[in-house]
Amino acid sequence: METQELLDRIAINVVQGRVEAEDEGFDEGFENQPAVIELVEEALENGISPSDILIKGLTSSMTVVGEKFETGEYLIPDMLASAEAVGAGMDILTPHLLKAGIESKGKFVIATVSGDLHDIGKNIVAIMLKGAGYEVVDLGVDVPASRIIETVKKHNAPYLGLSALLTTTMRNMDEVIDGLKEAGLRNQTKVCIGGAPTSQDFADQIGADKHCNDAFAVLDWLKAAA
Numbered sequence: 001m002e003t004q005e006l007l008d009r010i011a012i013n014v015v016q017g018r019v020e021a022e023d024e025g026f027d028e029g030f031e032n033q034p035a036v037i038e039l040v041e042e043a044l045e046n047g048i049s050p051s052d053i054l055i056k057g058l059t060s061s062m063t064v065v066g067e068k069f070e071t072g073e074y075l076i077p078d079m080l081a082s083a084e085a086v087g088a089g090m091d092i093l094t095p096h097l098l099k100a101g102i103e104s105k106g107k108f109v110i111a112t113v114s115g116d117l118h119d120i121g122k123n124i125v126a127i128m129l130k131g132a133g134y135e136v137v138d139l140g141v142d143v144p145a146s147r148i149i150e151t152v153k154k155h156n157a158p159y160l161g162l163s164a165l166l167t168t169t170m171r172n173m174d175e176v177i178d179g180l181k182e183a184g185l186r187n188q189t190k191v192c193i194g195g196a197p198t199s200q201d202f203a204d205q206i207g208a209d210k211h212c213n214d215a216f217a218v219l220d221w222l223k224a225a226a
């Protein structure tokens with residue numbers, strides 16, 4: 001299969017929520033055709049770069065999933081099936097993305113803020129950071145501000161990344177930044193934020209250092225900050 005066709009088929013199978021060949025998928029007619037696991041393995045065998053498979057294949061189509069949810073075509077279990085398919089593909093890609101790792105460039109604490117369960121984007125950022133040589137302390141999802149602040153303090157971390165995918169939970173980023181200030185940690189910790197509803201304007205408003213659209217933007221920012 002050609003590179004573009006493989007990446008497109010990975011994206012289609014993410015939308016269908018198909019992890020492996022025996023899965024039926026949301027629409028009819030997919031059964032027994034290769035799904036995310038088989039296609040990601042084929043893409044690696046064909047020499048397509050792991051980051052292209054991740055960005056152009058696995059995660060690009062999550063916008064389509066979001067649109068289908070918005071119009072009512074997809075319900076929460078369908079969104080979850082797509083998320084699961086992305087996760088299965090990421091599990092295969094992770095060791096390949098980490099191969100690039102070199103010497104430690106410092107600690108990076110990352111978390112999805114309180115009330116928010118979305119973690120695909122955060123996990124991508126975490127993997128790319130690890131691949132670039134950062135020691136990532138990933139606190140997971142729905143993390144209270146107090147726990148984020150304690151962790152930054154414990155590790156003396158120079159970098160903190162916050163993720164939020166909901167317009168309601170992005171407001172919980174303020175609390176983290178205020179808490180860092182109160183703990184006297186704000187000057188020694190650079191904070192970047194991300195997630196679809198956030199923006200540079202919002203970052204400025206809450207006093208974060210930077211908003212990043214994707215994992216590549218974080219790496220560029222860190223390079224410039226070093």
Ligand code: B12
Nearest residue numbers: 062066116117118119120121161162163166167194195214
């Ligand atoms: C998958 C998904 C889910 C899954 C999440 C599974 C998981 N393990 O993550 C499940 C089913 C659990 C879910 C639940 C809900 N969801 Co949802 N979900 C999505 C969906 C379809 C995809 C998100 C995604 O993974 N995108 C792909 C990744 C790669 O992109 P990303 O997250 O944006 O990350 C990139 C950048 O933003 C950036 N980035 C992200 N984080 C960070 C952090 C840092 C530090 C940096 C630097 C960069 C960075 O880099 C990433 C890589 O490029 C979106 C639609 C969308 N278009 O985003 C809706 C969406 C976010 N969900 C939505 C909603 C409403 C919900 C629910 C409230 C639904 C409900 N009624 O219960 C619940 C809330 C649960 C909760 N408390 O969090 C809405 C949000 C609306 C809003 N404006 O607030 C959306 C936009 C769908 C829609 N169009 O209506 N959801």
